[in-house]
Amino acid sequence: MFVICFLLSVILFLLVYISDKEFYNPALYFFGFYGITGFIAGLQVMGLYRPSDLTYIIIMIGMGAFFGGYIISRKIKVAFLEDVKERKLWVLLYLILVIASLLFGVIKFLIILPLIRQGVSLNYIRTVYNGATVRGISFSSYIYQIEIYFCRPCLQMILSVFCIYITNKKERNTLPMYIMVLSFVDIIINQLVNGGRVTFFTVVLLIIVAMKIQNKISLTKLLMRNFKNVLVIVGLLLMMYWISILRGSTNILKSTFLYFCAPIVALSENLESISGEGAVRTYGMVLISGFIRPLYVVFRNLTGVELYFIDVIYDLHRYVNNYINVGQALKFNAFVTLFYYFYLDGGLLGVAFDSFMYSSVCSGIYKKCVRQGSLFSIALYLVVFQNLFLSFIRYQFIDVGNALAFFYLILVFRPKKRIKVVEKE
Numbered sequence: 001m002f003v004i005c006f007l008l009s010v011i012l013f014l015l016v017y018i019s020d021k022e023f024y025n026p027a028l029y030f031f032g033f034y035g036i037t038g039f040i041a042g043l044q045v046m047g048l049y050r051p052s053d054l055t056y057i058i059i060m061i062g063m064g065a066f067f068g069g070y071i072i073s074r075k076i077k078v079a080f081l082e083d084v085k086e087r088k089l090w091v092l093l094y095l096i097l098v099i100a101s102l103l104f105g106v107i108k109f110l111i112i113l114p115l116i117r118q119g120v121s122l123n124y125i126r127t128v129y130n131g132a133t134v135r136g137i138s139f140s141s142y143i144y145q146i147e148i149y150f151c152r153p154c155l156q157m158i159l160s161v162f163c164i165y166i167t168n169k170k171e172r173n174t175l176p177m178y179i180m181v182l183s184f185v186d187i188i189i190n191q192l193v194n195g196g197r198v199t200f201f202t203v204v205l206l207i208i209v210a211m212k213i214q215n216k217i218s219l220t221k222l223l224m225r226n227f228k229n230v231l232v233i234v235g236l237l238l239m240m241y242w243i244s245i246l247r248g249s250t251n252i253l254k255s256t257f258l259y260f261c262a263p264i265v266a267l268s269e270n271l272e273s274i275s276g277e278g279a280v281r282t283y284g285m286v287l288i289s290g291f292i293r294p295l296y297v298v299f300r301n302l303t304g305v306e307l308y309f310i311d312v313i314y315d316l317h318r319y320v321n322n323y324i325n326v327g328q329a330l331k332f333n334a335f336v337t338l339f340y341y342f343y344l345d346g347g348l349l350g351v352a353f354d355s356f357m358y359s360s361v362c363s364g365i366y367k368k369c370v371r372q373g374s375l376f377s378i379a380l381y382l383v384v385f386q387n388l389f390l391s392f393i394r395y396q397f398i399d400v401g402n403a404l405a406f407f408y409l410i411l412v413f414r415p416k417k418r419i420k421v422v423e424k425e
Contacts, residue, residue, distance in 0.1 A: 001056040002042025008060050009035025012067050019074075022370075023219075024209040026362040026388055027070040033392065034059055034337075041264035046257060047328035051268035054275070058339050059264075061348055062355040069359025073367060091175065093412045094161065098182050101154045104146060105189040111137065112193060122246040129194040149294070152401025155190055157408045158183050159199075160382035163206040164375065166232060168214055191243060198259065198393075200240035202386050204233050209385055213369065213378055258326075263335035263392050265326040270336050273319060274344045280316075282309045286345040286395060287354055289313050290403030313398055316344065320394075338395035354395075362388055376413040383409060 013031040023029065038059055044050050108129070115125050115137055128134050131144060139147070162183045165175055191199055207229060211222050223230055244252050274280060282289075289310060296310055320340070326332040342354040362384050369381035383405050387396040396402045 001053045002039055002051070005056040005060050005063075006035050006039040006042075009038070009063060012063055015067070016070065022212060024212060024366075024385060026366050026385070027066060027359065029385075029388065030066050030359070031063055034063065037261045037392070038264050040261045044327075045261070046254065047330060048262060048265050049269070049325070049327050051264050052271070054271060055264065055268040058267075058271075058343055058348065058351050061351050062339055062342065065352040065355035066359040069356040070363045072356075073360050073363035076364075090412050091179070095179050095182075097154050097408065097412065098158060098179060098186060101151055101158065102182055102186040102189070104151050105186055105193065108139070108143065108147075108193045109189055111139065111143075122243065126194050126196075126247075148401050149404060151190070152399070153404035153408050155187070156383050156386065156402065156405035157379070157412065158186060159203055159206060159386065160379040160409075162187065163203065163210040163382060164378055167207060167210040167226070167229060188239070191239075197240050197243045197247070198390065200236045200243065202389060204236050205389060206382050206386060207233060207236075210378065210382060213373075213381075258330070258332060259335070260392060262326045262330070262332045263337045266320070266324065266332050266334075267336045267340050269324050269326060270320050270340060271343065273316065274340070279347075280309075280312050280344070281347070281350070282313055282345050284345055284350075284353070285310050286313060286341045286350075286398060287357060288397075290397040290400050293400045293403070313341070313344070317394070317398065335393045337393070338391040341395040341398060358395075376409070379409055379413065380406070 009031045013028060013035065016025060016027045016031065020028070023032075038051070038056065041048055041051055042056075112125050112128055115128070115134060118135070120134065124134050128138055129147075132138065162180060165180050165183075187199075187203070190196075208219070211226065211229065212219060215222050217225075241252060244255060285292075292310075296307065300306055320336050321334045323331045323333045338358075339351060342351045344350070345354050365377075365381050365384050369377045387402055390396050
């Protein structure tokens, strides 16, 4: 079955490649990533268990629906609104958010500093970030709420703007250097607190995507002409390696391989919890849960009414954090891909519907980015792309922090006035 899935991914990849050869096209990335990782998982490399046939059926349905959403987004004509920005205003708003995020990061760092001095592994320290208590040290509920509703979404916005800044000469001339230095420090401090290795790889990918969006030459020539950006990329990869060492990883290549390929196996092993007669279904709530979560929390606190089909999303999210065997002497947790949550929504029909809708939105924002090319549209797509890239972990928009990134982007970059631009096919 994994061979059939791979062949389908190749066919869909080529169909998209004929019309759009950019690797950051959401459809190209989606088919390429899940086709390759699904195939490697099926080969049982490094002793991985072979995923079930149902797993590959789910992936194939998801890819087919994703292709449908991509095609629909290309056919629909939209009148875009071109940004006419009041630069002083958005620079000020952005600076305020960066400083607030940085100060909050420093507070979190000072809280865990005693653990660092005691030589506690970053693997344990990062559990404090996720709500645990280590040697009597933990984050208060207030800090955790600020983290979810402010720090995480702000960091996504900051990552996007930082990547545009270092790859675009025009923006470098208009954004003060000290703001970008503060942004970079904020990124580093937050990763020291949460021990996130994937974030550094994500930034590398976003830098490359930002460079390609703004330059239509080949990637090889682009990197050769932007030596400073190459140095930044190398520096980020070294930081990723350093964080891995701090977390006790002895085999970086094995860890990287498991990050990308084991989620297919973890999806297969966890499907039992949401399959069979009487399985829980959330009926479309997965797609919008992160966006409506703040309103639902207010509603629940005011009325005392709990909606099980919303709460179960987070219950199962905690459930998959338990370690399971994904191979011979291989334990893994949390990473179950976006398909797990789409299947939770409505079985195979939920996978088809959610994949179609997700593709339509991602492809529509990609279309706006390519055709409009404003700072806001590029930043918006970089937020979308980083969440699409991290879909091998989970459907990212069940997380309020990821969903609210759009709110902060609009807050900062919403233009004072707009000009209607009629799209030309």
